Amino acid sequence: MPHRPASKPAAFLFHIGALLFLLALGYAFFAPPRNAPPLTYFGVGGDPLSFIWFLNWWPFAAQHHLPLFHTSYVSAPFGQNLAWRTGVIGLALLAAPFTLKFGALAVYNTLMLAAPGLSGWGAYLAAYELTADAPASLAAGLVFxxxxxxxxxxxxxxxxxxxxxxxxxxxxxxxxxxxxxSTRRLALLLGLALAFEFGVSQELYATLLIFGALAAATLYALHPPARAALARLLPGVSLGIGASLVILSPLIWQMLRGYAGGSHSVAAPADFSVDLLGFILPTPITWLGGHWLAPLTNKFGGNTAEDGNYLSLPLLLLLVHIARTHRAAPAVRVLAGFAALACLLALGPYVHVLGAEISTAPWLPASVLPFLKSMLPARFMLYAWLAIALLLACWLAAPGRKPPRYALLAACLVFILPARGYERNWTRLPIPAVFTNGAIPPGSRILILPENQVEMGYQYAAGLRFSLAAQGYLGTGAPARLARWPLYRALFVQKYQAALPRINPPMLAAFLAQYGVQTVVVTGDFAPGHTPA
Known part of the structure; x- marks a missing residue:
């Protein structure tokens, strides 16, 4: 029998308990270091600093009556259109009262610590609605x-x-x-949830619509009795999508105005696709074998942050066993089929084995289409993991002896535990005194060399007292007019910065004059490379 709480109040308390447990687990594992310096953030590289900057920017711009979707604080003097950046405006607006009180750094760290727990709780709710089994649903929340x-x-x-x-x-x-x-109730909830997701990640909003349609098609094909239910849901889902677009219309208008306004992208679908061997070979973030196999897995495309397809051989075999022995169950059949489809599409336009292309893959036609070509297929593993989590919940909740199943799943999950030291995934960014002691006059336009993707942290620590001339990392890409400069690579691309001392002085002088640079700040530190976000 399913382990369903006896009453609605009991179910509510169990749901809240599951949320608190998942949040506490995330905090316990990733707790911040004691006595950390003032600018210590969760994560590595320049991406976290861009999110901290954005969380600060939206309330800052509103307070100072600045245009929300265009800023000259970066890439001055022409600035950047922020509508196409990963600006997490939905999070920033909801968190604005806390940002104004505690600062964007504290809000960012809190959101990152809460992310696995909140995301896991979403999977828990979906699994509970599907299985009516609380322990199995909690397992799904942990897996996802x-x-x-x-x-x-x-x-x-x-x-x-x-x-x-x-x-x-x-x-x-x-x-x-x-x-x-009712159609109205479903449309309202979906409209709000979709609008929020767009405000967190436009890319995930788009892929959610794509994979939502694929999930419906999989259900339609593999479980014909569900077709009537799909037809009943269609009006509510369609109205929900429409409602989200209405809510988002100001942001979408800004995006359309800025489309083709020009960024030079640094990410390509073929480079950020999962490797075929990545399903069974652990990466360095994995405890068992991750360090030993690093010489092999370092050949995977993209980077460690994007290699999200490691299932481990034991878990993969368990999933195949469940799909074969429980295929009579419609939920298992549909979830297994959808998970396999998501994994297939995550391979990207080409199948890679240890970084080498061996054949084309199903995503190839989509990878050249407008908008779709900007999606990174490795991130499709989000939907595969969600389906896998629900599939495991269905298996755990099925009639039969449950303790052996939980024990088997626990044994499989040992193989995907994170590496020791991963919980100390915190970066301390020292702030040179020149940025905070008033040496740079307010309103100055400065250039920081060498470029190392931490300039956003310096600007945030200085309270946005200065603008950044022709630089400012806010996610993937650089303004196209900047990328056309011959000295762009030597100034702003780390692997070419060895050529910095050999830059032609007249060309550098012309560059500084073109962008009205008033102060050049030279620092001696370099940060690790970034990941496109």
Whole structure:
């Protein structure tokens, strides 16, 4: 029998208890260091600093009556259109009261610590609605919230880690089908959830619509009795998408105005696709074998943060066993098929083995289409992990002896535990005194050399007292007009910065004059490379 709480109040308390447990687990594992310096953030590289900057920017711009979607504080004098950046405006607006009181750094760290727990709780709710089994649903929350996908993006991608809205949308659809919700109720919940997700990550909003349609198609094909329920849900889902677009219309208008306004992208779908061997070979963030196999897995495309497809051979075999022995169960059949489809698409336009292309893959036609070509296929593993978590919940909740199943799952999950030391994933950024002691006059336009993706942290620590001339890392890409300069690579691309001392002085003088640079600050520190967010 399913382990369902006896009453609605008991179920509510169990749901809240599950949330608190998942949040506490995330905090216990990733707790911040004691006596940390003033600018200590969760993650590595420059991506976290761009999110801290954005969390600060939206309330700062509103307070100072500045344009919300365009700033000259970076890439001065022409600035950047922020509508196409990973600006997490939905999070920033909700968190604005806390940002104004505690600062963007504290808000960012709190959101990152809460991300695995909140995302896991979303999967828990969807699994509970599907199985009516509380322990099995909690296991699903653990698998999804602390999956290899999540652990990778916790290295610094706030927009890709806080994924609660995605399983929440699934929960709403399952609940609407089971309990006969009205079209209006479903549309309202989906509209709000989708609008929030767009405000966290436009990329995940788009992929949610794509994979939502693929999930519906999988259900339609593999479980014909569900077709009537899909037809009943269609009006509510369609209206929900429409409602989200209405809510988002000011932001979408700004995006359309800025489209083709020009960024030079540094990410390509073929480079950020999962490796075929990545499903069974652990990466350095994995405890068992991650360090030993690093010489092999370092050949994977992209980087460690994006290699979210490691399932481990034991877990993969368990999933195959479940799909074969429980295929008579519609939920298992559909979830297994959808998980396999998501994994297939995550391979990207080409199949890679240890970084080498061996054949084309199904995503190839989509990878050249407008908008779709900007999606990074490795991130499709989010949907595979969600389906896997729900599949495991269905298996745990099925009739039969449950203790051996939980023991077997626990043994498999040992193979995907994060590496020792991963919990100390905190970066301390020393702030040179020149940025905070008043040596740079307010309103100055400065250039920081060498470029190392931490200039946003310096500007944030200085209270946005100065603007950054022709620089400012706010996610992937650089303004196209800047990237056309011959000395762009030597100034702003780390692997070419050895050529910095050999830059032609007249060309550098012309560059400084072109962008009205008043002060050049030379620092001696270099930070690790970044990951496109």
């Amino acid at each position: 919230g602390f999956s290899n996908y999540m652990l990778g993006h916790l290295l610094g991608h706030l927009n890709l880690s806080l994924t609660f809205a995605i399983p929440f949308c699934l929960w709403a659809c399952i609940a609407a089908a089971k309990h006969g919700w």
